Structure formats: C-alpha cells, structure tokens
Amino acid sequence: MTRLVMFLALFISSLAFAQDEIYTGYFSNKALSGYDTVAYFTDQKPVEGSAKYVTEYKGADWYFASQQHLDMFKAEPEKYAPQYGGYCAWAVSAKNDFASADPKDWAVVDGKLYLNYDDDIKRKWDQDPALHIKQADANWPTLIGKP
Structure with a gap:
C-alpha cells in the first residue's frame, strides 16, 4: 500500500509540473x-x-x-501543427493553463489550426477568437517554460 501511495504521489506531482x-x-x-x-x-x-x-x-x-x-x-x-501543441486554445488563453482538446472542436483562423476542449468551450472561443489568440500567444511561452 505504501508503494502505491508513493507511486501515485510521484505520478500526480509529475503531471502538475511537467507537460509535453x-x-x-x-x-x-x-x-x-x-x-x-x-x-x-x-x-x-x-x-x-x-x-x-x-x-x-x-x-x-x-x-x-x-x-x-x-x-x-x-x-x-x-504550418499544419495545431497551435499551443494541440491543447485547448481557450484554456491556454482564458485560464493560462493546459487542458485536453477534442479534434472535432476546431477552427482555422488566419491559416492556423486551433483546438478546443468541447462544444461549449468552442462556443466561448468563437465569441472572440482574435482576443483569445492574443492572450494565448502571450501565455503559451510561459506555460511550456520558454519565456
């Protein structure tokens, strides 16, 4: 049991600090x-x-x-890879955080591909994509550790 707890603690802490x-x-x-x-x-x-x-x-x-x-x-x-590594573009923008993305919730804006978490989040993204792109572009380098 102790090994399991230690493994879970290491696994969860590695998720909290490292994102691909x-x-x-x-x-x-x-x-x-x-x-x-x-x-x-x-x-x-x-x-x-x-x-x-x-x-x-x-x-x-x-x-x-x-x-x-x-x-x-x-x-x-x-040219073809999604922006923000394929993470949810709205989460990178609005939450300054990582979130998974659904390949079926997408948009191409100015020749770049953006993915979102789900239909509801995509509707939020669609309200002002230019603003979200500007915010996400500012947040992304820090999120991946490349300020």
Missing part, C-alpha cells in the same frame, strides 16, 4: 488523437489518420489519411 509540448493524452503518443492535421486545411474537416502514414514530430506520433498529407506535413510541420 504536444498534447497526446496520458495513455497514447498520438497527436490530435490520431486525426490528420493536414485534413483540417485540405478537407476543412477532421479526418482520422491511418497507421500506414505516421511520422514523429516534437516527441509525438502524427497520423495522416494519405501519403500526400504525410509529405505535406513533413515539408512544413509548423
């Missing part, structure tokens, strides 16, 4: 839960990626629906 730059969830290394980040730009909708088309970028595995999308991402990952 790319959101992948706790039990996966898939960026965007395996959705194809290029598809938001080319298909204007979330499309699930395939295990046939995978690459590693910033410590996460990125899945794509086609070889063409994989090649596009490899050529310009910063």
Whole structure:
C-alpha cells in the first residue's frame, strides 16, 4: 500500500509540473488523437489518420489519411501543427493553463489550426477568437517554460 501511495504521489506531482509540448493524452503518443492535421486545411474537416502514414514530430506520433498529407506535413510541420501543441486554445488563453482538446472542436483562423476542449468551450472561443489568440500567444511561452 505504501508503494502505491508513493507511486501515485510521484505520478500526480509529475503531471502538475511537467507537460509535453504536444498534447497526446496520458495513455497514447498520438497527436490530435490520431486525426490528420493536414485534413483540417485540405478537407476543412477532421479526418482520422491511418497507421500506414505516421511520422514523429516534437516527441509525438502524427497520423495522416494519405501519403500526400504525410509529405505535406513533413515539408512544413509548423504550418499544419495545431497551435499551443494541440491543447485547448481557450484554456491556454482564458485560464493560462493546459487542458485536453477534442479534434472535432476546431477552427482555422488566419491559416492556423486551433483546438478546443468541447462544444461549449468552442462556443466561448468563437465569441472572440482574435482576443483569445492574443492572450494565448502571450501565455503559451510561459506555460511550456520558454519565456
């Protein structure tokens, strides 16, 4: 029992202080839960990626629906990767904190991809995306330890 308590304390404390730059969830290394980040730009909708088309970028595995999308991402990952590492853009903005994001709650604004936690949070984001982007851009470097 003592070992379990110690393990949980270490696990929880590591979560509190360290966040990966790319959101992948706790039990996966898939960026965007395996959705194809290029598809938001080319298909204007979330499309699930395939295990046939995978690459590693910033410590996460990125899945794509086609070889063409994989090649596009490899050529310009910063163009297609979601802002704020795929964490909820509203949380980075309004709460100055990390929160998971749902790949189905998204927006492309000025050529950049933003994800949000759920439909309710996405509606908050949609009320003033420019303000949220400005706030999140200011908060993000500090959140990831790169002021």
